[in-house]
Amino acid sequence: MGNKIQQSPLDQNILDKLMEETGLEREVIIAWRKQFLLSSPSGKMGRKDFFKFYRSLRVESDDKVKEIANFVFTAFDRDSNGKIDFTEFLCGYTITSLGTMRQKLDYVFAIYDNDKNNSIDRKEMIRVISAMYSLLGKPNDDYPPERFTDDVFSLFDTNKDRALTKDEFIEGVMKNPYLSDIISPFNE
Incomplete structure (x- = not known):
């Protein structure tokens, strides 16, 4: 059955939607799909396959990428079904x-x-910041993840409810872009 999925063309409506959402050309999307299906012939990628695929896109060592790859998997899995299509x-x-x-x-x-x-609560942020420190090879002693998190919350948590809404988070990083290097694994 996996081979049948691999050989079936991408539905035109899905292709049109992907072209609109990504800004990529038809041929580029088709090429990416072929690569995706080589890594995951079923058309859905679990955490293990995603780690291998994501690992090939990063220069850091496996141990540094593993935890971040898990967080990225969760972010990409928009329907929370445990697979990425x-x-x-x-x-x-x-x-x-x-x-x-x-x-x-x-x-x-x-x-x-x-x-x-x-x-985002404090505990969630500390978990990801700790993984980002590991990815970046940043020592915990100079500016521990807990202190970094406290500083982020004091800057971003405008309503002081000890949780960051999406708007508070995005606006906070946009106003403090120097924090982006530690907060985001998606920087150039």
């Missing part, structure tokens, strides 16, 4: 690579919002 992957990858800062931050927010309740 081609549309989720292409939209996520294109936006996080080529999108505007605001579009990238929408995905970054999803990385932090682990419980999908549309807000």
